[in-house]
Amino acid sequence: MYDVVLHTNILVSYFASLGALSDFADSLVDFAYERQTQCDALNEPYYYECIQSIAKQRGSEELQLKTAMLESKGLVSRRDLSEAYRYFHLPSDGGAADDDRIYNVFQAQHTDSGVQEQERAREMLGRIGRRRGSKLLMNASQQTIETAQEAYAWLGNGLGPETDDSFVVTIFSLRVSQTQLPRQWRIHKRLRIPLPRRKSRSRTTTAC
Secondary structure, three states: HHHHHHHHHHHHHHHHOOOOOOOOOHHHHHHHHHHHHHOOOOHHHHHHHHHHHHHHHOOOHHHHHHHHHHHHHHOOHHHHHHHHHHHOOOOOOOOOOOOOHHHHHHHHHHHHOHHHHHHHHHHHHHHHHHOOHHHHHHHHHHOOOOOHHHHHHHHOOOOOOOHHHHHHHHHHHHHHOOOOOHHHHHHHHHHHHHHHHHHOHHHHHOOO
């Protein structure tokens, strides 16, 4: 009973935050959302959380389509962002963790997880990446490698431009052996972009 009352109160607060009433039609809730975000753009993630929750509670096709469109534009609600940070054992606001630290935590968890949990980890990383506008995190969540920085980050072990070629090749082979076959081809293809910058024939040949 307590949970039901709490859930109802939260929904009421969501409607109130949008400047709407619980008996408003979907189109009016949509209008209220648009007005609030125009007047208070900094709190758009919270207003997105409001309309997202209302859409789910109502089972409204119109509002669910609205939230899906907002998500496709990179919007992440405060609640979903907090969940993503907590998934990686970080404070709900991310604390002082920068992109590199979050990426490293993701890599550590991702390597030791099953397929379903890996998908979950990529989803959570994608949320953080979209909210931060981080290409590193978004590419990692989509399993793409486009820059030298991302390639070295994926290889790990402190590798960089000055690392001996033979060691880079060894680590690369080890990482590929730990990766599922459908992704290997994508890794080989992507690594052709950053790795030739080392001007190393052995690197380029291995990555092709």
